[in-house]
Amino acid sequence: MTTIRSSASEMAAALASGETTSVELTEAHYAQIAKVDEQVHAFLYLDKEGALAQAADVDAKRKSGAELSPLAGIPLALKDVLAQKGIPTTCGSKMLEGWRPPYDSTVVSKLKAAGIVILGKTNMDEFAMGSSTENSAYGVTHNPWDLTRIPGGSGGGSSAALAAFEAPLAIGTDTGGSIRQPAAVTGTVGVKPTYGGVSRYGLIAFSSSLDQAGPCARTVLDAALLHEVIAGHDERDSTSIDAPVPHVVKAAKKLDVKGMKIGVVKELQGEGFQSGVLSKFHEGLDALVAAGAELVEVSCPTFDYALAAYYLIAPSECSSNLARFDSMRYGIRIGDDGNRSAEEVMKLTRHEGFGPEVKRRIILGTYALSSGYYDAYYGSAQKVRTLLMRDFNAAFAQADVLVSPTAPTTAFKIGANDNDPLAMYLNDIATIPVNMAGIGGMSLPCGLAEEDGLPVGFQIMSPAMRDDLMYQVGGTLEAALLSKWGGPLLDKAPVLAGN
Amino acid sequence: MSLNYDQAVEKYEPTLGLEVHVELNTKSKMFCSCSTEFGGAPNTQTCPVCLGLPGALPVVNGKAIESTILIGLALNCSIAPFSRFARKNYFYPDMPKNFQTSQYDEPICVNGYLDVEIETDEGVKPFRVEIERVHMEEDTGKSLHVGGATGRIHGADYSLLDYNRAGIPLVEIVTKIVGGTDKYAPQVARAYVTELRDILRSLGVSDVKMEQGSMRCDVNLSLAPIGSGELGTRSETKNVNSLRSVERAVIGEVVRQSNRLQDGERIVQETRHFQEESGQTRSGRSKEQAEDYRYFPEPDLVPVVPDSAWIEELRATLPEKPSTRRARLQAEWSVPDKEMTSLVNAGLLDVVEETITIGADPTRARSWWLGEVSRLANEREVDPTSLITPAQVAEVISLIASGELTDKLARQVVEGVIAGEGTPADVISKRGLKVVSDDGALMTAIEAAIASQPDTAERVRGGNIPAAGALIGAVMKATGGQADAAKVRELLLKHLGQL
Numbered sequence: 001m002t003t004i005r006s007s008a009s010e011m012a013a014a015l016a017s018g019e020t021t022s023v024e025l026t027e028a029h030y031a032q033i034a035k036v037d038e039q040v041h042a043f044l045y046l047d048k049e050g051a052l053a054q055a056a057d058v059d060a061k062r063k064s065g066a067e068l069s070p071l072a073g074i075p076l077a078l079k080d081v082l083a084q085k086g087i088p089t090t091c092g093s094k095m096l097e098g099w100r101p102p103y104d105s106t107v108v109s110k111l112k113a114a115g116i117v118i119l120g121k122t123n124m125d126e127f128a129m130g131s132s133t134e135n136s137a138y139g140v141t142h143n144p145w146d147l148t149r150i151p152g153g154s155g156g157g158s159s160a161a162l163a164a165f166e167a168p169l170a171i172g173t174d175t176g177g178s179i180r181q182p183a184a185v186t187g188t189v190g191v192k193p194t195y196g197g198v199s200r201y202g203l204i205a206f207s208s209s210l211d212q213a214g215p216c217a218r219t220v221l222d223a224a225l226l227h228e229v230i231a232g233h234d235e236r237d238s239t240s241i242d243a244p245v246p247h248v249v250k251a252a253k254k255l256d257v258k259g260m261k262i263g264v265v266k267e268l269q270g271e272g273f274q275s276g277v278l279s280k281f282h283e284g285l286d287a288l289v290a291a292g293a294e295l296v297e298v299s300c301p302t303f304d305y306a307l308a309a310y311y312l313i314a315p316s317e318c319s320s321n322l323a324r325f326d327s328m329r330y331g332i333r334i335g336d337d338g339n340r341s342a343e344e345v346m347k348l349t350r351h352e353g354f355g356p357e358v359k360r361r362i363i364l365g366t367y368a369l370s371s372g373y374y375d376a377y378y379g380s381a382q383k384v385r386t387l388l389m390r391d392f393n394a395a396f397a398q399a400d401v402l403v404s405p406t407a408p409t410t411a412f413k414i415g416a417n418d419n420d421p422l423a424m425y426l427n428d429i430a431t432i433p434v435n436m437a438g439i440g441g442m443s444l445p446c447g448l449a450e451e452d453g454l455p456v457g458f459q460i461m462s463p464a465m466r467d468d469l470m471y472q473v474g475g476t477l478e479a480a481l482l483s484k485w486g487g488p489l490l491d492k493a494p495v496l497a498g499n
Numbered sequence: 500m501s502l503n504y505d506q507a508v509e510k511y512e513p514t515l516g517l518e519v520h521v522e523l524n525t526k527s528k529m530f531c532s533c534s535t536e537f538g539g540a541p542n543t544q545t546c547p548v549c550l551g552l553p554g555a556l557p558v559v560n561g562k563a564i565e566s567t568i569l570i571g572l573a574l575n576c577s578i579a580p581f582s583r584f585a586r587k588n589y590f591y592p593d594m595p596k597n598f599q600t601s602q603y604d605e606p607i608c609v610n611g612y613l614d615v616e617i618e619t620d621e622g623v624k625p626f627r628v629e630i631e632r633v634h635m636e637e638d639t640g641k642s643l644h645v646g647g648a649t650g651r652i653h654g655a656d657y658s659l660l661d662y663n664r665a666g667i668p669l670v671e672i673v674t675k676i677v678g679g680t681d682k683y684a685p686q687v688a689r690a691y692v693t694e695l696r697d698i699l700r701s702l703g704v705s706d707v708k709m710e711q712g713s714m715r716c717d718v719n720l721s722l723a724p725i726g727s728g729e730l731g732t733r734s735e736t737k738n739v740n741s742l743r744s745v746e747r748a749v750i751g752e753v754v755r756q757s758n759r760l761q762d763g764e765r766i767v768q769e770t771r772h773f774q775e776e777s778g779q780t781r782s783g784r785s786k787e788q789a790e791d792y793r794y795f796p797e798p799d800l801v802p803v804v805p806d807s808a809w810i811e812e813l814r815a816t817l818p819e820k821p822s823t824r825r826a827r828l829q830a831e832w833s834v835p836d837k838e839m840t841s842l843v844n845a846g847l848l849d850v851v852e853e854t855i856t857i858g859a860d861p862t863r864a865r866s867w868w869l870g871e872v873s874r875l876a877n878e879r880e881v882d883p884t885s886l887i888t889p890a891q892v893a894e895v896i897s898l899i900a901s902g903e904l905t906d907k908l909a910r911q912v913v914e915g916v917i918a919g920e921g922t923p924a925d926v927i928s929k930r931g932l933k934v935v936s937d938d939g940a941l942m943t944a945i946e947a948a949i950a951s952q953p954d955t956a957e958r959v960r961g962g963n964i965p966a967a968g969a970l971i972g973a974v975m976k977a978t979g980g981q982a983d984a985a986k987v988r989e990l991l992l993k994h995l996g997q998l
Contacts, residue, residue, distance in 0.1 A: 083554040096553065103547050105554055202554040208798035238558050238800050317798055320586050323597035324551045328660065342592045342658065369588070369793035378795060 004032050005490075008074050008168040008222040015062065015073045022055035022062075022073030026117050029075045033119070033166045035498040041141050042151075042161040044080050045088050046120035051075065058115040071225055072115030077167035079158050080121040081128055082213065083202040084108045091204050092124040092136040092154075095353030096331045105202020106234045107171060107213050114229045119167055122157025126355045127322065128178055128206040130154050131427040132417070135357045140414055143186060145454055145493050149411040152182025158216050159186040164496060169226050170216040175206050176310055177407070177431025179214050180443035184406035184457020187445040187489045189223045189474070190216045192431075194464045195438035196241035199234030205321040207314040208239075210435040218490060220444060220474040224252035227467070243465060251468035252475040258292035260473065263399025267303040268430045274409045276449025280456035281405045284446035287480040288473070296399050300391035302384060306433045307425060309384035312368045312377050313436075318358075319365030325353065360421065389437045396463045401473050404430045406443035406457030430459060440467040442474050445489045446481060455489060504750050507722075507757035508682035514730060515677040515684055515749070516719035517628075519695060521670045521705045522638065522712070523566045529637040529668035530557030530600065537711065541661035549666035551595030556799050559584075563635060563668040564607070564803060565813065566704040570670055571608025571633045572814050573698050581804050582607040584635070584797040589790065592658065593640035595665050601636035603794040607803060608633035613698075614822060615690035616840050617683050623840045626683075628691045629675040640665040670705075676730070684720075685749040686844065692716055692745045693846045697821045700849070709740050710885065716745055718773075720752040722760060731756070732766040736780050738773045741882050742846045747778040755780065775880075828852060832861040841869060846884065853889035859896040867892050871910055875917055886917045894923045907980055908932045935982045938990065941974070944982070945991050948973040959995045967991055 002014035002025075014020045030048060037043055058073040078084065081091050083101035085108075090096045104112070111118060125135035133141040133156030141156040143149040144164040151160035158170035159182030172179035174192035183190030191214045198213045205211055215226035231245040264285065269278055289295060327333040327349035328342070335348035354362070368377035395402055407427055417424040434441035439461060446458035458477065462470035482488065502510070528535055531548035547555035571578050585603035611630035616623050641664050646656025672695065680687045696707045696714060707714045716739045721731035734756070739748045751773070756766055771780035819827075825848065829839045832855070842848055847868045854864040868883060872892065876883040895912055898904040904912060904927075915926030927933065935941060948970045949956040958966040967988065974987045992998045 083552075089553070091553070099553075101547075101552065101554070103552070103555075201556050204553040205799075236558060237556050239798075316795060320588050320598050320793070320795070323588060323590065324553070324595065326590065326592070326597055328592050329550060329595070330552065343590070346590065366793065369795055371791045371793070374793075374795070 004028050004165045004168070006168070007219045008071060008217060009219070009225060011074055011168055012070055022058045022117060023052060025073065026051055026055040026075050026119070029119060029167055032164070036144075036164050036496040037166060039142060039147055039496060040144055040160050040164045040166070041139055042077065042122050042157045042164060042166055043120045044090060044092070044123050044138055044157070047087055047118060050087070051117045051119050054112070054115070054117045058117070061115070069114040069229065071169070071229060073117060074169060075117045075119050075167050076111060077120065077122045077158055077161040077170040078108070078111075078118050079155050079170070079172050080124055081173050081204050082107055082171060083204065084118065084121070087121065089121065089204070090138070091128070092126045092138060093353065093355070093358070094137040094332065095325045095349075098332070099330045101202075103202065106199035106236060107230050108202065110230050110232075111171070116169070116229065122155070122161055122170065124157055125154035126358050127204070127318070128154040128173060128175055128211075129318070129357050129361055131177070131181055131424055132412075132414070133157060134414065134418075135355055137355055142414070143411045144496060145186065145411065148413055149454070150185070150414055152185040152407075152411065154178040155182045155190075155216070159183055159188050159190065162186065162188045162216060162218055163490060163493065168218065169222060171213060171226075171230070172216045173203055173211055173213045174431075174435065174441075175210045175212075175314060176435050177428040179216060180431050180441055180457065180459060181407045181427055183216060183443040184445075184459075185411035185455060187455030187493065188216060188218055189220055189442070189444045190214065191223050191227060191442045191467075191470070192434060192440065193227065193231060193467055194241070194440045195435075196239050197231050197245070197440070197465070197467060199232075199237040199240050201234055201236040205317075207317040208321060209317060210310075210314060212435070218488065220442075220471060220478045221249070221252045223442070224248040224471050224475075241465065246466060246468040248468050248471040251471040254472045255476050255479050256292075257288060257473055257476045260293045260401070261399040262288055262293045262295050262473065263298040263395050263402040264295055265303070265395070265402050265404045266297055266299045267301065268404035272408050272426065272429070273405060274449060274451070276451045277405045277407070277409060277456050280447035280449060281458060284458040284477055284481070285403070287484070288477055291476050291480055293473070298395040298398050298402060300388075300395055300433070302387040302391045303433050305384045306388055306436055307429055309381040309388075310428075310432045310436060311364070311425060312381035313385070315361040315365030316368045316378050317365065319362045319369065322354075322358065322362055325350065327353075357421070385436050388433055392433070392437045392439060392463075401469050402461040404459045404461075406430060406459040410449050410452055410454035410456060434461055437464075439464045440470055442470045444474050444478055446477070447489070448492065502754065502757050502761055504754055505682075507753050510725060511722040511753070511757050511760065512678075512725045512727075513680060513684040513749070513753050514721050514723065514733075515674070515680060515688055516733065517674045517677070517688060517691060518717040518719070519672045519692065520715045520717075521570075521672065521699055521707065522714070523563055523668040523670060524703075524705050524713075525560055525562045525566065525668055527560055528666035529560050529563055529635070530666055533666065535667050539663050541659070541663060544663040545665070549595065550662055557600060559800060559803070560668060564805070566668075566702070567607055567633060567635050567670050568805060568810060568813055569702050569704060569817065570672070570699065571611065572810070573702055573817055573820075574608070574611035574613055574630050574633060574672070576608035576611030576630060576633055578805060578810050579605065579607055579609060580807070581605070581802055583802045584800045585794045586797050588793045591639065593642045593660050593662070593665070595640065595662060599636060599639065600797055600800070602634035606632040606634035613691060613694055615687065615694045616843070617686040617690050618837060618840050618844070619683060623836045626680070626687055626690070628677055628687070631673045631675045633670060633672050636669050636671060638664050638667040638669050684753065685746040688718060688749045689742055689746040690844050693742050693844055694821060696742070696846070697848065701818045701821060701824075709742070710882075712740070715740065718745065718748050718752070720749060720756070721766070722753065722756045732768050734766065734769055734771050734780070736771045736773050737783070740775070743880075743882060744773055744775065748773045748780065751778050751780055832865070834861075834865065838865065838869070845869065845873065846882065847873075850884050850889045850892075854893045854896070857890055857893035859893040860900070863896045863899070864892065867896065867913075871913055875914065887913065891916050891923055898923065898927075902983060903934055904932070905934060905980070905983060908934065933981060935978045941978075941982060941987060941990055942994070944974045944977045945970070945987070945994060947977065949994075956995060959992075959997060962997070964992070964997060967995075
């Protein structure tokens with residue numbers, strides 16, 4: 001019997017067999033959203049009308065015997081950073097309040113073409129800057145495991161929606177860990193594909209050279225199915241890779257890692273990592289060894305500089321990317337009383353429209369790109385990036401994939417890092433190197449930390465354009481852990497009381 | 500006492516730098532598929548990309564790269580095997596992204612030169628202008644300031660923004676410092692821009708209409724005391740919209756700067772605007788504090804890496820060099836050096852060639868364009884080519900050749916065409932400008948002339964042929980100048996028994 005707790009692939013099978021319809025499935029998820037989202041606050045906007053129309057359309061096509069894509073009729077939650085035609089798209093910022101894009105992002109076009117039902121837009125840290133969703137202009141999202149804790153960020157809305165069974169699939173974007181860290185702290189699966197694997201057209205840019213959209217789900221196979229829907233070359237994105245999409249679904253189903261070499265990154269464990277995080281990570285390693293993989297320790301010394309370099313490159317690019325929010329063509333406009341100059345109105349709008357974290361990064365980036373500082377800051381950071389790639393290349397010469405804990409801690413309390421941005425930034429210490437090198441990264445749950453009973457994420461990193469390898473290892477590890485746990489980790493999460 | 504130009508260049512040595520912006524005539528914009536057609540209703544040729552909507556991404560127009568490489572090759576540049584786009588960050592309402600996608604330290608073409616010829620006191624001399632770089636960038640939108648007296652932003656009631664021009668491909672061609680021109684700086688500047696325009700036109704990459712802004716020139720000029728070996732502070736004069744203005748702007752700046760220096764004042768490094776009416780420049784934005792554009796490589800675009808075989812293919816398609824063409828035409832038309840240089844530097848070579856191609860005699864074509872048409876253009880302070888078409892000039896010349904117009908009548912026809920009275924045929928019929936060739940009508944006038952000057956007629960009968968001039972003059976006067984003087988002479992002499 002299919003329920004909202006089923007995986008997307010189980011739901012797809014139920015749709016195919018006629019056990020349920022997309023309209024029923026969609027309504028069941030809206031019912032769950034009505035029941036729990038007041039507490040979770042995963043969604044910023046619900047497009048019930050559009051979603052039900054798409055669901056009915058898919059049902060009609062199925063009835064007529066048309067050939068449908070594997071995920072046709074399955075509901076999905078979309079991070080509010082992706083443009084969807086006619087649907088409010090805010091990026092979690094007051095700046096874009098009321099803006100309805102006149103076009104679909106490529107990811108949305110592909111979702112629609114595959115018959116996927118977009119339920120609505122999910123909450124996020126403003127312009128994807130943050131690790132907790134606390135920086136949203138529209139209120140914080142709560143972690144379904146413990147409503148006093150953060151759901152990760154920036155894509156906390158998408159991860160919370162999955163963990164609260166408000167949607168079986170979600171789309172996130174990952175600039176420094178915004179898919180993987182939320183997945184880790186909510187006990188869900190999140191994948192950052194190789195840079196260029198998924199088109200960025202219509203993804204509202206935070207840091208263009210780092211941003212990448214990817215699939216979020218509750219199982220590795222579901223993530224793989226969604227990955228194949230959204231990936232592929234796009235003429236509208238010059239940085240999109242013009243090569244066949246790796247066979248990630250096939251890889252996720254392999255359930256075999258015999259003879260594979262798993263590189264354990266020396267620099268991504270130990271100091272700064274919570275003990276329960278490390279112990280669950282090691283249980284994951286043991287499971288892989290038991291499945292026939294071989295562990296090798298690899299060292300990536302430049303990783304120590306990754307965070308510092310990231311906090312130069314990402315703010316630099318964001319200072320330029322966010323310059324377009326000037327009130328001239330879209331979004332809010334403050335102080336246009338007919339007397340103020342365009343410049344004054346721009347200033348007032350940006351003062352009101354941007355939150356403190358966004359302002360902090362714009363200022364950081366503006367400074368780092370300034371003449372006289374460029375070489376020391378942006379220039380040096382780009383060099384670190386090259387060195388990071390070298391470290392990864394050397395490590396991948398020794399191992400098929402690399403692994404680490406996804407985040408150094410489990411979900412922290414809402415408000416815990418309010419006055420300490422640096423502590424907040426450290427959440428992404430293990431995820432950032434992947435973005436800096438443009439390779440693939442996945443987070444999947446590997447247990448609950450003993451000290452707080454909260455989910456721990458296991459990160460698998462694969463070489464560029466070999467996303468299939470992380471799915472192969474992830475699928476195998478997931479199967480081993482599920483049989484050990486006797487069911488999905490999310491079964492251990494408290495059931496949210498309804499309204 | 501204030502210095503005039505000749506006095507100024509006796510004391511000071513001018514140094515030039517020329518930056519020319521050329522709009523390419525590609526069908527679509529630099530980074531999107533919007534039309535580049537001139538004159539469309541405001542904001543009808545826009546899309547998410549050229550409006551800089553959140554999430555939209557640029558994709559380079561291959562044709563624009565091809566055109567730029569052609570320009571580089573024609574200007575004897577090296578084509579960079581690797582070049583990149585960069586973002587030039589600054590705020591302006593008509594800049595959709597608040598950065599201009601341009602090229603910075605890695606332009607596509609570098610180190611070229613252009614040879615021109617100028618008329619000097621010692622005859623025609625060659626002059627080489629060295630090219631620093633040729634790079635690609637996108638144009639901005641247009642602001643229309645409504646209300647207020649000046650049409651400028653200050654004092655305007657409101658401003659309208661038209662983004663049709665935003666994203667049109669521009670090529671910027673920058674010279675190295677041009678020294679050693681002595682007093683001929685105005686001629687060198689004009690000859691360079693003229694030659695450049697001819698090359699661009701022959702390449703077919705741009706409309707090169709200075710009046711419409713598809714070719715715009717900025718003139719940098721500085722002065723230093725002769726023999727000092729120093730380089731003075733420069734001004735940058737914008738808004739120089741015709742070949743004639745290029746020359747006038749240089750003269751204007753030499754005079755202005757020399758008088759300031761003479762008075763012991765310093766030259767302010769600033770942008771100045773050329774005033775078409777007065778030939779003077781007006782102070783604009785000060786550049787004393789260099790604006791910080793925070794350039795960095797455009798992360799949304801991949802580097803331009805042109806294949807060397809492709810470059811050679813393009814090189815092979817280069818049209819005849821203007822200098823080669825000039826030598827060929829000069830020989831074909833048997834024109835003396837000095838006149839050829841005047842023709843070229845007046846920007847009249849193309850129209851003269853066209854006039855001759857239509858069928859006009861080369862000598863007459865040249866003398867009409869350089870003579871009467873240029874005289875009328877100077878009176879009106881416009882470019883000769885904007886007054887009348889080659890086809891109209893050819894028509895007038897052919898009417899002279901067939902005897903239907905005298906030179907004097909032809910001048911009236913040309914004046915009429917320029918005054919907007921229509922085609923030469925229209926002017927002839929409206930003004931009744933026909934040569935009187937009817938023997939009867941002429942004989943009546945001749946007999947009247949003889950009757951009024953019987954003594955003169957007697958002298959002619961007696962063999963004093965030159966005395967006939969007075970009688971011919973009387974006939975011409977009586978026919979309002981519309982008689983063919985040669986014909987009158989023939990008839991008169993016959994009548995008086997002298998033929």
